[in-house]
Amino acid sequence: MPLNTIQKGDCAEIMRSLPKGSVDMIFADPPYNLQLGGELHRPDNSKVDACDDHWDQFSSLKTYDDFTREWLSAARDLLTDDGSIWVIGSYHNIFRLGTILQDLGFWVLNDIVWRKANPMPNFRGRRFTNAHETLIWAAKSEKSKYRFNYDAMKALNEDVQMRSDWFLPLCTGGERLKDDNGEKAHPTQKPEALLYRVLMASTLPGDTVLDPFFGTGTTGAVAKKMKRNWIGIDREDSYIKAATKRIAETKAEIDNDLLQTVSKREEQRIPFGWLIERGLLKPGAVLTDPKHEHTAKVGADGNLITDTADGGQQRGSIHRMGAAAQGAPSCNGWTYWHYRDGKNYQPIDNLRQKLRTELAKRPDTTGTEARTLQ
Amino acid sequence: MPLNTIQKGDCAEIMRSLPKGSVDMIFADPPYNLQLGGELHRPDNSKVDACDDHWDQFSSLKTYDDFTREWLSAARDLLTDDGSIWVIGSYHNIFRLGTILQDLGFWVLNDIVWRKANPMPNFRGRRFTNAHETLIWAAKSEKSKYRFNYDAMKALNEDVQMRSDWFLPLCTGGERLKDDNGEKAHPTQKPEALLYRVLMASTLPGDTVLDPFFGTGTTGAVAKKMKRNWIGIDREDSYIKAATKRIAETKAEIDNDLLQTVSKREEQRIPFGWLIERGLLKPGAVLTDPKHEHTAKVGADGNLITDTADGGQQRGSIHRMGAAAQGAPSCNGWTYWHYRDGKNYQPIDNLRQKLRTELAKRPDTTGTEARTLQ
DNA sequence: ATCACCAGTGAATCGGATG
DNA sequence: CCATCCGATTCACTGGTGA
Numbered sequence: 001m002p003l004n005t006i007q008k009g010d011c012a013e014i015m016r017s018l019p020k021g022s023v024d025m026i027f028a029d030p031p032y033n034l035q036l037g038g039e040l041h042r043p044d045n046s047k048v049d050a051c052d053d054h055w056d057q058f059s060s061l062k063t064y065d066d067f068t069r070e071w072l073s074a075a076r077d078l079l080t081d082d083g084s085i086w087v088i089g090s091y092h093n094i095f096r097l098g099t100i101l102q103d104l105g106f107w108v109l110n111d112i113v114w115r116k117a118n119p120m121p122n123f124r125g126r127r128f129t130n131a132h133e134t135l136i137w138a139a140k141s142e143k144s145k146y147r148f149n150y151d152a153m154k155a156l157n158e159d160v161q162m163r164s165d166w167f168l169p170l171c172t173g174g175e176r177l178k179d180d181n182g183e184k185a186h187p188t189q190k191p192e193a194l195l196y197r198v199l200m201a202s203t204l205p206g207d208t209v210l211d212p213f214f215g216t217g218t219t220g221a222v223a224k225k226m227k228r229n230w231i232g233i234d235r236e237d238s239y240i241k242a243a244t245k246r247i248a249e250t251k252a253e254i255d256n257d258l259l260q261t262v263s264k265r266e267e268q269r270i271p272f273g274w275l276i277e278r279g280l281l282k283p284g285a286v287l288t289d290p291k292h293e294h295t296a297k298v299g300a301d302g303n304l305i306t307d308t309a310d311g312g313q314q315r316g317s318i319h320r321m322g323a324a325a326q327g328a329p330s331c332n333g334w335t336y337w338h339y340r341d342g343k344n345y346q347p348i349d350n351l352r353q354k355l356r357t358e359l360a361k362r363p364d365t366t367g368t369e370a371r372t373l374q
Numbered sequence: 375m376p377l378n379t380i381q382k383g384d385c386a387e388i389m390r391s392l393p394k395g396s397v398d399m400i401f402a403d404p405p406y407n408l409q410l411g412g413e414l415h416r417p418d419n420s421k422v423d424a425c426d427d428h429w430d431q432f433s434s435l436k437t438y439d440d441f442t443r444e445w446l447s448a449a450r451d452l453l454t455d456d457g458s459i460w461v462i463g464s465y466h467n468i469f470r471l472g473t474i475l476q477d478l479g480f481w482v483l484n485d486i487v488w489r490k491a492n493p494m495p496n497f498r499g500r501r502f503t504n505a506h507e508t509l510i511w512a513a514k515s516e517k518s519k520y521r522f523n524y525d526a527m528k529a530l531n532e533d534v535q536m537r538s539d540w541f542l543p544l545c546t547g548g549e550r551l552k553d554d555n556g557e558k559a560h561p562t563q564k565p566e567a568l569l570y571r572v573l574m575a576s577t578l579p580g581d582t583v584l585d586p587f588f589g590t591g592t593t594g595a596v597a598k599k600m601k602r603n604w605i606g607i608d609r610e611d612s613y614i615k616a617a618t619k620r621i622a623e624t625k626a627e628i629d630n631d632l633l634q635t636v637s638k639r640e641e642q643r644i645p646f647g648w649l650i651e652r653g654l655l656k657p658g659a660v661l662t663d664p665k666h667e668h669t670a671k672v673g674a675d676g677n678l679i680t681d682t683a684d685g686g687q688q689r690g691s692i693h694r695m696g697a698a699a700q701g702a703p704s705c706n707g708w709t710y711w712h713y714r715d716g717k718n719y720q721p722i723d724n725l726r727q728k729l730r731t732e733l734a735k736r737p738d739t740t741g742t743e744a745r746t747l748q
Numbered sequence: 749a750t751c752a753c754c755a756g757t758g759a760a761t762c763g764g765a766t767g
Numbered sequence: 768c769c770a771t772c773c774g775a776t777t778c779a780c781t782g783g784t785g786a
Contacts, residue, residue: 101469111508498776544779
């Protein structure tokens with residue numbers, strides 16, 4: 001795999017030449033097929049520098065669809081089974097992209113709206129200001145165990161779930177690459193903040209990220225900063241030259257420990273029985289629910305024991321017995337059951353956390369056991 | 375023309391029976407083809423009342439496409455040459471709708487994002503909160519002299535061009551129609567404010583507006599208020615009954631309350647993570663408290679990271695880590711934590727203020743940032 | 749009259765490991 | 768392939784009740 005390099009050529013062809021199932025995530029910013037008419041002027045009569053490059057011209061919708069199906073199909077084969085893809089577009093092409101993604105078997109996870117902080121106004125006053133672009137995030141298939149760093153996204157948003165509408169400025173000012181004449185090097189350079197969020201959401205450090213329409217290499221630059229491996233593909237020498245220089249000047253600046261995000265789901269599993277084995281809870285201890293409406297006794301084997309209405313007993317895991325007490329389909333026993341700590345009641349999750357901290361300090365003695373029991 | 379009545383039956387069939395070129399605008403809220411799996415429960419174990427009605431079930435994407443092509447084709451013939459159509463959908467169906475619209479010769483004018491003020495969260499934490507729906511506004515053809523009430527839209531928006539992202543609350547409370555059992559009469563009733571803006575943008579009083587998926591008749595009720603003629607089509611007796619009653623009780627008067635967009639909040643919320651995404655702070659930057667007694671490092675996800683006495687690490691939001699450092703129950707992390715600016719230390723609140731000023735320069739007037747600029 | 753608290757709810761493609 | 772079990776997971780808003 002040609003990691004951390006730019007390949008020159010047709011992206012479908014090059015993707016077909018790489019080993020199948022070898023890429024964790026693909027970010028694609030394909031031609032939008034804008035179909036612009038004549039020139040557009042601002043109210044002050046200055047001319048709008050539109051995207052009229054040859055690579056954005058297609059003779060018909062069918063030509064665009066064929067082109068799209070070709071590269072998306074190659075992209076799908078390149079992804080690992082649990083990989084995912086991001087594509088970005090506007091109303092000119094996003095419906096074609098979305099339809100073909102679905103037809104090829106991709107499973108759409110979200111459509112994301114990039115709300116532009118500073119869009120170009122509609123100078124003619126004939127439509128609404130086109131103030132957003134759309135990203136589609138899709139897994140390779142319905143069965144994929146795609147990666148989503150939920151906790152990182154929540155943390156980025158001050159502990160509130162990240163929504164499907166993102167408000168970010170355009171790429172302007174110093175971030176915008178210029179060519180030797182001081183003109184913008186690429187007509188549609190995307191802001192790094194957009195890629196930062198995409199990479200943070202759906203990849204891990206060390207993952208391989210491919211961008212088939214690399215342009216000025218925003219994906220590569222952000223991937224390098226965030227210690228993801230990247231592969232870029234483009235057909236234009238001028239873009240490859242600009243991207244190469246840009247990425248060479250970019251440092252992998254973020255430390256490993258800073259790149260880590262914690263997810264409860266990925267923490268070490270602690271069976272309830274370990275609390276008893278290690279004396280954090282004694283057999284016979286009485287647990288209650290938060291409202292003190294139900295009680296259960298701790299059995300020596302890690303089961304809980306409750307008395308039933310008919311004078312019998314019931315036993316089961318902390319989760320099963322919590323669900324039964326509430327008449328609910330499921331229950332997180334760790335947060336439901338509380339133990340007595342002096343005059344207060346604490347969730348048994350506190351004991352789990354305590355044990356987890358201890359185990360982390362002594363990885364040599366307990367690590368193997370913990371790992372094998374996971 | 376059966377103006378201001380509801381027709382019962384298949385919408386494509388009924389549209390074919392009406393005179394061609396006789397309708398000025400069509401608003402369509404077709405089935406979304408959600409393809410839901412099993413049941414979904416909230417964290418409190420209550421069940422989500424999903425949209426699982428028979429009319430939303432299609433056996434395949436092809437079946438859905440055939441259905442869509444059929445009614446959109448009939449709709450196109452029904453429009454005047456200068457007429458336009460609005461369709462609404464989610465990522466499940468909007469790409470199919472958009473592709474078929476384009477294939478039939480409709481000319482897309484805008485895609486509009488309805489950002490929901492109060493969407494349902496993602497309960498499992500597996501994706502981004504699906505916080506918007508998409509509307510497509512299209513003219514009958516590229517040559518259409520479609521109607522767009524530019525000045526009305528600008529006036530609605532405090533004299534700034536209306537953007538393509540609209541921030542509106544869901545239809546809840548008193549506006550939501552209930553059946554005889556007190557249950558919601560329709561699973562997906564749209565808010566009147568949404569229809570108000572659509573009608574205000576693209577029709578004139580006296581115009582004829584048709585809704586082929588009439589449901590509880592929101593389109594008819596708002597059209598009546600705004601003195602547009604309306605035609606509704608639906609297949610379900612229960613919806614027709616509810617819509618008939620609703621429109622009979624609606625008066626043909628323009629309700630000024632509807633004119634208002636959701637009021638702006640005083641200040642927009644800036645998550646700490648935005649400073650990192652936008653490069654105002656780098657991951658790894660060291661923050662200190664005003665007395666330089668505590669330090670914390672900035673994580674890539676917007677959490678702060680501190681070293682604990684026992685050699686471990688702790689992470690959390692700026693507020694939580696500020697509280698922990700002081701042993702206080704709460705803390706305003708924005709004023710507590712300081713970053714190094716040359717030789718001086720400045721509260722990170724300065725960076726927030728800087729970003730806020732930048733954002734304020736480009737006010738998102740359409741819609742109120744509320745808590746969710748995102 | 750006001751406030752605090754609780755319950756309910758909205759177009760939702762909402763697990764993963766183990767046996 | 769399927770069954771079983773563990774255990775992680777929610778935001779904004781409305782309306783009712785009781786102090």
